[in-house]
Amino acid sequence: MKKRIIIFLMAVIAAVSFSAVAVSGNQKSKTTNKTVVAQSHPVQVIYFHSKQRCLTCMAIERETKALVEGELASLVKSGKVSFKVVDISRGSGQKLAAKYRVTFSSLFIVTNGEKGEKVEDLTRFAFGNARNNAEKFRSEVKAKVMKAIK
Numbered sequence: 001m002k003k004r005i006i007i008f009l010m011a012v013i014a015a016v017s018f019s020a021v022a023v024s025g026n027q028k029s030k031t032t033n034k035t036v037v038a039q040s041h042p043v044q045v046i047y048f049h050s051k052q053r054c055l056t057c058m059a060i061e062r063e064t065k066a067l068v069e070g071e072l073a074s075l076v077k078s079g080k081v082s083f084k085v086v087d088i089s090r091g092s093g094q095k096l097a098a099k100y101r102v103t104f105s106s107l108f109i110v111t112n113g114e115k116g117e118k119v120e121d122l123t124r125f126a127f128g129n130a131r132n133n134a135e136k137f138r139s140e141v142k143a144k145v146m147k148a149i150k
Contacts, residue, residue: 044108045107046083108121
């Protein structure tokens with residue numbers, strides 16, 4: 001029980017931090033609104049993780065991957081969606097984590113359009129649902145991706 005409370009508190013703290021970062025990161029990205037990956041994939045689903053991961057962190061990756069490889073596979077194949085798993089404890093992962101100011105397991109949907117880059121932080125939602133309510137998790141992430149494509 002203590003472990004669940006600690007994980008929940010860490011997730012809440014991280015989510016609050018990331019919400020502020022997503023907003024400020026969004027403002028920054030308007031000046032540098034394109035990256036190599038962004039040009040080829042208008043919607044990116046990015047799961048960030050560190051070297052040490054809890055069961056919920058692993059569930060976020062597992063359920064996101066299942067969604068992308070299953071229900072969203074045609075969108076991936078057509079180039080409308082990409083999925084990336086980023087280890088923030090390694091070289092290239094550290095650079096991407098720095099761009100989005102990620103320091104903890106996180107799930108982002110990044111949309112690149114005419115108005116620049118839009119970053120939607122789903123970390124809090126992911127921690128609340130991926131492990132114990134996988135169906136709701138996949139449904140909501142899918143809805144967010146579909147909305148981002150439009």
